Amino acid sequence: MFDTIASKFSSLFERLQGKSTFDSNTLNKELSSIQDLLVDSDVPLATASSFVALVEKDLVGTTKNKKLSTAEAISKIVYDRMVDFLGGGNVDDFSVVIPSVIMLVGLQGSGKTTTAVKLAHFINEQTLKRGKKRNILLASVDFSRPAAREQLSVLAKQNNIDCYVSGQTDPIKAAKDIYDYYKKNGYELLIIDTAGRLHVDESLLNELVTIDKLVSPRYKFLVLDSMIGQQSMQVARAFSSVAYTGSILTKADSDARCGVALAFRYEMKKPIFFLGTGERCADFEFFRPKRIASRIIGMGDVATLVERAEQKISQQEQIEAQKFFESNKFSFGDFLGQLDMMSKLGSLSSLARMMPGFASLKISQDQLDQGEVESRKFKALILSMTPKERAFHSLIEQSRKIRIAKGAGVNLAEVDSFLRKFEQSQQFAKIFKKMGKNGNPFGSR
Numbered sequence: 003m004f005d006t007i008a009s010k011f012s013s014l015f016e017r018l019q020g021k022s023t024f025d026s027n028t029l030n031k032e033l034s035s036i037q038d039l040l041v042d043s044d045v046p047l048a049t050a051s052s053f054v055a056l057v058e059k060d061l062v063g064t065t066k067n068k069k070l071s072t073a074e075a076i077s078k079i080v081y082d083r084m085v086d087f088l089g090g091g092n093v094d095d096f097s098v099v100i101p102s103v104i105m106l107v108g109l110q111g112s113g114k115t116t117t118a119v120k121l122a123h124f125i126n127e128q129t130l131k132r133g134k135k136r137n138i139l140l141a142s143v144d145f146s147r148p149a150a151r152e153q154l155s156v157l158a159k160q161n162n163i164d165c166y167v168s169g170q171t172d173p174i175k176a177a178k179d180i181y182d183y184y185k186k187n188g189y190e191l192l193i194i195d196t197a198g199r200l201h202v203d204e205s206l207l208n209e210l211v212t213i214d215k216l217v218s219p220r221y222k223f224l225v226l227d228s229m230i231g232q233q234s235m236q237v238a239r240a241f242s243s244v245a246y247t248g249s250i251l252t253k254a255d256s257d258a259r260c261g262v263a264l265a266f267r268y269e270m271k272k273p274i275f276f277l278g279t280g281e282r283c284a285d286f287e288f289f290r291p292k293r294i295a296s297r298i299i300g301m302g303d304v305a306t307l308v309e310r311a312e313q314k315i316s317q318q319e320q321i322e323a324q325k326f327f328e329s330n331k332f333s334f335g336d337f338l339g340q341l342d343m344m345s346k347l348g349s350l351s352s353l354a355r356m357m358p359g360f361a362s363l364k365i366s367q368d369q370l371d372q373g374e375v376e377s378r379k380f381k382a383l384i385l386s387m388t389p390k391e392r393a394f395h396s397l398i399e400q401s402r403k404i405r406i407a408k409g410a411g412v413n414l415a416e417v418d419s420f421l422r423k424f425e426q427s428q429q430f431a432k433i434f435k436k437m438g439k440n441g442n443p444f445g446s447r
């Protein structure tokens with residue numbers, strides 16, 4: 003997510019590091035490279051130049067008032083302005099009012115149907131955390147494709163969410179029928195999926211406005227595909243007649259540039275509520291300007307990583323993980339546990355991208371994929387060991403290595419290399435332990 007721009011910002015900040023002052027020529031050059039990299043990331047020129055003008059203005063005040071070097075000031079100001087452009091630092095998470103109708107609108111293929119189910123699932127998960135349950139109904143008024151309504155009901159069923167398929171034959175009658183069904187059956191929330199078009203046209207907008215009047219949605223979300231780049235602003239403006247509440251950005255997991263996020267918020271002055279980050283139902287998160295700004299400028303997103311860990315890893319597992327790092331005698335069994343825990347958090351590449359400084363390391367997708375393959379191989383190797391071998395790896399002599407290699411479907415050299423890497427990681431554990439005691443892995447200096 004935002005990989006390209008993150009690595010460009012990282013290179014820019016690296017280049018500036020250590021410089022305490024700039025002559026006006028250099029400064030202008032650096033500011034215009036910020037503008038260029040924004041435009042390359044699909045930010046409309048007008049938005050990018052407003053951004054840079056504000057950075058320049060802030061720079062004068064900050065270097066005068068605070069004891070920051072120009073380079074430090076630029077990275078801080080770029081971050082602060084980015085947060086501001088994305089909606090500000092104190093945006094509250096969306097909290098749905100009950101009862102409500104939520105309507106999703108957007109272009110064909112933008113992700114409305116998938117998002118309808120993701121949103122229902124997300125609200126369910128959030129409510130469950132508070133020990134409650136929400137009664138949610140999904141329904142579609144998309145008559146443009148024969149399989150559209152079927153698609154929603156299949157996805158809803160897979161995720162145990164109620165879905166009503168109206169027997170009516172046109173979107174307007176169906177909307178009325180769906181609304182009556184929602185009311186009669188005491189649902190707390192109705193999420194309506196609508197039809198899309200390749201381009202916004204009058205007939206679609208008229209249809210949406212009529213449905214809007216019939217079902218009185220409290221929230222109308224414009225579902226925007228992050229990949230459509232500069233075209234997104236035309237779409238956002240064209241849908242204005244539906245008076246939508248804000249937007250949901252989808253496909254942010256693709257090599258999405260940040261253009262849509264920055265331009266939408268700045269130009270439309272409406273909030274972005276959520277981010278779709280993958281095809282799975284759980285790939286959905288709140289849009290939080292501070293975290294997104296960190297990702298865009300290559301500072302990582304540890305807050306989201308911690309949140310994910312809290313949601314997906316039990317407290318007991320977290321205590322075990324702590325022990326793992328503190329012990330210098332961890333076994334293959336512990337290692338297996340760590341691999342399982344990592345996979346609960348997401349793919350290696352999605353985790354790596356949230357680490358601060360990742361963008362500046364310039365690790366390629368191929369290298370990350372290779373890491374993913376390696377960790378699967380490690381898992382197969384450990385699973386081919388007996389419990390005794392997992393606890394005492396010094397037992398693993400030649401004949402055992404041959405058996406383990408066969409069991410894991412790898413060659414002998416790979417077993418040797420794995421054992422060597424494991425021993426190295428035990429050395430790391432010693433360093434971590436020391437770090438825990440001294441606060442510095444290299445001892446006191």
Ligand SMILES: Nc1nc2c(ncn2[C@@H]2O[C@H](COP(=O)(O)OP(=O)(O)OP(=O)(O)O)[C@@H](O)[C@H]2O)c(=O)[nH]1
Nearest residue numbers: 110111112113114115116198252253278279280281
């Ligand atoms: N990678 C990724 N794919 C997504 C995301 N959201 C949706 N998709 C995919 O995008 C494609 C289109 O999604 P739909 O939900 O069918 O889009 P739609 O807006 O309902 O499309 P129409 O009904 O044709 O108007 C599907 O293959 C989805 O799996 C996302 O956040 N990330």
Ligand SMILES: [Mg+2]
Nearest residue numbers: 114115144150
């Ligand atoms: Mg659809």
